[in-house]
Amino acid sequence: MSELLRLFTRTHKLLRAATDAAMSEHGVRVGQNLVLEVLWKHDGLTPGELAARLGVTTPTMVNTAGRMEAAGLLTRRRDETDRRLVRLYLTDRGRDAEAPVQEARRRIEERVTATLTEEERRCLHSALTKIYAELSAGRSDPIL
Amino acid sequence: MSELLRLFTRTHKLLRAATDAAMSEHGVRVGQNLVLEVLWKHDGLTPGELAARLGVTTPTMVNTAGRMEAAGLLTRRRDETDRRLVRLYLTDRGRDAEAPVQEARRRIEERVTATLTEEERRCLHSALTKIYAELSAGRSDPIL
């Protein structure tokens, strides 16, 4: 009875759904929230740079950027010195989302960790870190 | 720095990718493996019953069943006494996948848990269980 994989998947799905619901109240979908978190600190990155930081592929980032552009969160602009590059810049709406989105994120994390003991919190973190390391062994994206 | 949500998401992605790679060697994609696991024990369930057991929506199950039918893993047949129902029956190929798929699943779970201490294993399980319970509070799908 492979309990762990199933439990992990189910829990992830609930967590993702809860996050999406909370973010959606502020016009941001779950997949866009991490992109914003990077852009708030480093505006004007390229899709490739963002993809690397987020651990997704470039096509995924391009699609996400397209949806975020359609949602009015950012704009695309070609780099002047290297015409291959595209730079993504936040709009006012993208910047204004910072406070409410981070607050929503904080609340979910708090809700989740509140149910755990101090030991469970510590253990969960170290266990996930070890699993992450094990599975990313021999990969090119060891960024976390 | 909301470490936990990010770490959880990243780890889940790696785990899912590793599972998909292992399953794909036997003609089964990651989303189909849990469906098979149920059908091996209870052949002839309906899409709705399967969806409930797996914690996914009925449309998702219908799509997955369509892909599994195209892959030759199962067949659809209308229920004779209640024509609203569709029953999903495994093909020989679907049954033959049982041993290799369960073996692949076992190996991944072993690889993951091997990196953990006994305490971490126990804690991870109880932490996930608690988080799952917290997030599914006030929901209609408390099945695990």
Add this chain to the structure above:
DNA sequence: AACAGGTCGTTTGCATGCTAACGATTTTTG
């Protein structure tokens, strides 16, 4: 018996991921 309402599976449309193939641009090399 007839109709209203409930129960199904399906279709449609979207979000999020991936890989593979392509086109434009820059850099490297011969």
Add this chain to the structure above:
DNA sequence: CAAAAATCGTTAGCATGCAAACGACCTGTT
């Protein structure tokens, strides 16, 4: 300097999820 190679973003096609709307079928009430 021109051709070859590397680097980017994009597009296309697939897998997996969701919610909403639909059509077919059954059931219960009148």
